[in-house]
Amino acid sequence: MTIKEKIESLREELNKHNYNYYVLDNATISDYEFDIKLKELEKLEEEHPEFFDENSPTQRVGGQITKNFNTITHKNRMYSLDNSYSKEDLLDWEKRIQKMLGTTEVEYTCELKYDGASINLTFENGKFVRAVTRGDGVQGDEVTTNIRTIKSIPLVISEDFVSNFEMRGEIILPLEGFNLMNEERVANGEEPYRNPRNTASGSLKLQDSGEVAKRPLDCLLYQVVTNERKYKTHFESLEAARKAGFKVPHTIELAKSIEEVLEFVNRWDEKRHDLPYETDGVVIKVNSLEQQDELGYTSKSPRWAIAYKFKAEQVSTILNEITYQVGRTGAITPVANLEPVHLAGTIVKRASLHNSDQIEKLDVRVGDTVYVEKGGEIIPKIMGVDLSMRPSDSEPTRYATHCPECGTELVRTDGDAKHYCPNEFGCAPQITGRIQHYISRKAMDIDGLGAETVDLLYKEGLIENYADLYELTVDQIIPLERMAEKSAQNMVDGIVKSKEIAFEKVLFALGIRFVGETVAKKLAKHFKSIDNLINADFDTLINVDEIGEKIAESVINFSKDEKNLATISRLKSYGVQLEISQEELENQSTKLEGKIIVVSGVFHQMSRNELKKAIEDNGGKVSSSISKKTSFIVAGDNMGPSKLTKAQDLGVSIITEQDFINMIN
Template sequence: MDIQTTIQSLRDELSQHNHNYYVLDKPTISDFEFDQLLKKLQDLEMQHPEFFDENSPTQRVGGSITKNFTTVAHEHRMYSLDNSYSTEDLMDWEVRIQKILGNVDLEYTCELKYDGASISITYENGKLKKAVTRGDGFQGDEVTNNVKTIRSIPLQLKGNYPPKFAIRGEIILPFSGFEKMNQELIEIGETPYSNPRNTASGSLKLQDSAEVAKRPLDCLLYFIVGNNLPFKTQFEGLETARKWGFKVPTQAKLAKNMQEVLEFITYWDVHRHDLPYETDGVVIKVNSLQHQDELGYTAKSPRWAMAYKFKSEQVSTRLNSISYQVGRTGAITPVANLEPVQLAGTIVKRASLHNADQIQKLDIRIGDKVFVEKGGEIIPKIIAVAERGNESFPTVYITNCPECQTALERKEGEANHYCPNFYGCPPQIVGRIQHYITRKAMDIEGLGGETVALLYQNGLVKNYADLYDLKIEQILPLERMAQKSAENLINGIEKSKEVPFERVLYALGIRYVGETVAKKLAKHYKNIDAIANASLMDLILVDEIGDKIAQSVIEFFENIENRITIERLKAVGIQFELVENNTQVSDKFAGKTFVVSGVFEKFSRDDLKKAIEDNGGKVGSSISTKTDYVVAGENMGPAKLEKANQLKIAIISEEDFLGMIGN
């Protein structure tokens, strides 16, 4: 086999494995085996650049920078859909189209309406050629490099396809990925994203495609446009697209009449909450493409399609006041204090107002009656003013920190105002210490967030280094503090001196440095002094460290107070040097993912996870099709047990695991 054939064969094999994993959710090889094949292909492509292919699986990692996105005209206009909100609306729509078609028997394709960012992707000779956002329907922004990083979108099609066509769909961010991204932001003291849809849309316009590649975006396809298409109905089109390699949702249904359409709507109005991504309605399309052609378009919408919008549960209530919260990084978050009201099964008293721009946009005023709904079914938010208060005045956003009265700042391009009094603002001080003691950081047993606040209020701590000077006799007078709890607190602080360097680095609370970044920095630099003395360019060259993170690290260590605090922590024995992991005893679990559940006799859960990693394995947080083994102890969660059995994943005992590692 010549080298070009070998390269193409590897590309085809990797594309198939990618399809199995991201589209079918049925992987046939481990992550480790996939990575090995990908590395082999990367090496061959580097050695033979004459065989470069922009649609090779190796190009999905991104890395290209787009300063300005080119505006491109759509070959086929992207129309918007008319909306309906009731059975009567749909019946009226059917009457209108029957008048045009002449009372023919109609079938409909029912599809869920996905709440994402619309995209049109053009393929030529089976290869992804161009991806363009919806824009105004006539033209949009070309985001091809960013879209290529989304692994559920095929770069090369399978089967018999037309020489050229475009396929439409929605770029979405599943709830699990959205929550993970927000958790990482919260951990580094940043404001979380407001909803999955806007986050998905914003991701498509990031300048660095490598950053897009890190985001867990997905793409659901639903409509093909082009000439001489090899199918005659919308439903056949969905099935054909699936055969070509596209991720087409399986929830779509062929309805023989309007009654079946209504049954589909009724079912999904309830079960949409079980889906892993946002959907806000159902799209009903006349199934026959010939009928679609006959019906044509209005100035704005196709006559042959209608969007039925699910009703978001919303209520109106009085806005009593607006308060302003200060986060540990100084970010200011305005919060609406509401007259308590029942919404989606819970009593809502507060709602996020996000920032000054949102307040101004909605012209929200104290005393107004406002509409409140659950944003993405999760976070209560104010969506509009329902009724203006009798003596209302425009809301004037605060100019000074509500806690320390320092004048607020707002950097260019930032959504939030910030209090710059980093070392003197009480919520920031307390927030940093509370972050320092968390489980993923120093994990100080016996010390909680409320106790930290008490210690600060009583003048016992002003930064996390002060924790190590505490004495039992200082703690005992505190509220709800007895001899035993005081001893546990001091012992927990003492034990934190054993926490490894990468967790200490995360605990310091450097802005933008979450768990993963802290591990990268610790592994690269080995000790705190090397990081403190690194230049901006040195930091940027570290894997996954961009300009923003690097600049934040530089600023942290330039501050004399931070330097003094670190020296104090060094003096009491905090680990500021990486202890090289020499416990890797084998790679027998390479490519294998384990989930640990329950209580064990011979291992703590952390020790068990370490043993897995020491033998080359990965530890997953939840059971999925990627899981190879579940190590089950006493009191394993019934939901995990059921899911493991459902997915036919091997469930092993503690003894089984010991046998696998040879103990």
């Protein structure tokens, strides 16, 4: 046996032992024997560096330092899930998907919703190459070095699985390991960690991978993302992933109906407390991958999946004070300041009271004993008041009449739940809030600049709006607290780089009220430049697909304000992209304008997402369901029989993938 063959043989053997121990929980070798073989491999690799492999079992011990975690755009977006809390929610979801699919023949998978940090693992030619956190779903932080230390994640997989794919999962900290870590911290006189979820998430961003390796992190996998059409169902793909070496929990089950889904939910609502890790609900997915493709996505979530959240934990505590926060749009949010209380793994001190109507409805008062729970087990909210504990001198809450920051009298328009501070350009939280929104990841994504720095720059009189960012110099920034030459240069470089951001994101970044990501994309696509948008009248705006009166009025109000126009003029002068680039325009046309098109089946020359983008780039609108308004259907292989029947009944024409390509070319 050659040296190379010996090294490869040891790697294969050690990988198998890792899999048996960390995935199957079935050790086939003692720790001592494993360490002897690992040392033998380390020695051979050290003597023969020409055979180095970053996926070798010897690389799992960590030791590399990552000073900056690079931001990586996900090849396939990581969507969030819609939540449900009752049988009625699930039945409504089932009706929606059955209507869209045109069939009641839908099978589901039920999986526990693991409470950890979402991760996306990329494999190429069967080898692990990259790990990226979920981030905002569009892009996240690369944590490859740290993920390599988690021994339940295979670094090389068997050849009979798909070769190029992404594996989605959750990095968790099992309860036993979490408790041992806390025992050690307490013994060393350190503060214990609050909960496993936050500790797992924080572990991924430690700079020293050697420290990550010491933590008993685990990875539970729940989705295979690939263009290879090897498996027909989600369940089948996970079974194959488990055989290939991934830790896919055995708790996943198939269900034929919502009744069977609820049976799974009720069973695990009781049994979850016996699990070695935390879980906060159940994820239900349409099992057929073809049906998943048919259903597609909304702007935020897959239509083919939904999370059922277990009933939130509820505690009672004292409401000490009601304060008021001012948002970037001037919206006022009342906040309950509570006597600190332990809830769902964290210490809760504050909870949202939403608006004056909610305060009046609950009759919440300072000094009350209130019931608090986490909405979706994330944001604490007050659910009610224990009237039996109300103090005798209690007085009804009088909602604020003036802005807590600038003293301006608050306003409230008809039909609006919130009060607003109208002092848009003189109220500090609104000024800094707009700038913070502008620099955020989903908007201009400016590296080296965060919310605290924006506050500091504003207090020092260096910026008053987001256009001022482009005049900042390194010399101005260096004297600021916690700033050095390198961090100042990184900030300036990040601001300069933001000039490359596409118009649709710039439009979202401007912070026009009611213009979110999706609306900004539609407006950018339709008007193609900020000048065209600013000059549009009310009728022109509401004739744009999905733009209503409220959005149109908001755009017009923004466009009439001289301060906004001056800011936009400055942004133009700095080179910010305030129109669709020539390159993008060349890829667009009006060939499909006014057409409503349904995409159905499996395609070969273009992916489903590429097809949909091509429709939109040529002025068409993609619809998920067939109706009398459908212009035509682009059909691939295995088009659903119910959709075919419906198309024939309605007389909707069906074209092939090649017909469509010819049409747009």
